[in-house]
Amino acid sequence: EDQVTQSPEALRLQEGESSSLNCSYTVSGLRGLFWYRQDPGKGPEFLFTLYSAGEEKEKERLKATLTKKESFLHITAPKPEDSATYLCAVQASDYKLSFGAGTTVTVRA
Amino acid sequence: DSGVTQTPKHLITATGQRVTLRCSPRSGDLSVYWYQQSLDQGLQFLIQYYNGEERAKGNILERFSAQQFPDLHSELNLSSLELGDSALYFCASSVGTGTLSGANVLTFGAGSRLTVL
Numbered sequence: 001e002d003q004v005t006q007s008p009e010a011l012r013l014q015e016g017e018s019s020s021l022n023c024s025y026t027v028s029g030l031r032g033l034f035w036y037r038q039d040p041g042k043g044p045e046f047l048f049t050l051y052s053a054g055e056e057k058e059k060e061r062l063k064a065t066l067t068k069k070e071s072f073l074h075i076t077a078p079k080p081e082d083s084a085t086y087l088c089a090v091q092a093s094d095y096k097l098s099f100g101a102g103t104t105v106t107v108r109a
Numbered sequence: 110d111s112g113v114t115q116t117p118k119h120l121i122t123a124t125g126q127r128v129t130l131r132c133s134p135r136s137g138d139l140s141v142y143w144y145q146q147s148l149d150q151g152l153q154f155l156i157q158y159y160n161g162e163e164r165a166k167g168n169i170l171e172r173f174s175a176q177q178f179p180d181l182h183s184e185l186n187l188s189s190l191e192l193g194d195s196a197l198y199f200c201a202s203s204v205g206t207g208t209l210s211g212a213n214v215l216t217f218g219a220g221s222r223l224t225v226l
Contacts, residue, residue, distance in 0.1 A: 031213070032213050034213070034214070034215075036217075041219075041220075042219055042220070043111060043113070043199050043201075043217030043218050043219050043220050044152070044199075044215075044217045045111070045217070046214050046215070046216065049213065049214060087151070087152065089152075091213055094165065095164075095165060095213075096154060096157075096165050096167065097142075097154060097213075097215065098154065099144075099151050099152040099153075099154075100151060101150075101151040102151060
């Protein structure tokens with residue numbers, strides 16, 4: 001069974017304090033790894049898709065990287081508006097998308 | 110606004126009842142997915158439809174059923190409701206079935222919050 005584990009569960013950062021979120025996965029035939037952002041009471045919002053080990057993608061203060069067993073979401077110099085739950089998901093060979101439990105990031109001004 | 114419309118936003122009902130959640134996908138998207146999100150669990154995949162046909166099934170209970178209509182909107186029916194069914198139910202849509210790069214990206218609606226008392 002496909003498994004996605006995210007750590008830490010929660011992360012409290014000071015504004016400007018860079019950090020990384022981890023997503024480790026076990027999947028039969030990875031077709032893609034996805035990062036989403038979810039604000040309280042809202043639906044997840046797409047951030048990145050990574051398809052192969054070594055791939056990196058950036059968007060503003062966020063950078064996602066992928067290895068054969070895990071992905072990292074790096075937040076550089078975060079701002080309070082980066083506070084959200086970040087979800088990792090993997091798409092397996094059967095095209096099903098499985099989500100991790102998420103990392104809730106709180107950035108204090 | 111993501112372009113995926115879900116109704117109702119909030120629903121309160123009693124155990125044993127039946128409810129229907131509705132989803133209109135983003136314009137041009139043919140696939141619709143249903144997910145359940147409760148406090149103690151993450152997003153759990155329920156079911157996927159593509160152009161009216163069921164494509165994939167996740168951990169969907171037998172008391173739950175869904176369908177996608179010719180106009181591509183979808184409905185999720187939840188029956189014999191139990192307290193544990195209280196959750197946020199999300200609909201998402203994508204261009205295709207996930208076989209093509211870019212067609213895998215899901216766009217989520219704002220969700221329907223179901224409370225079973």
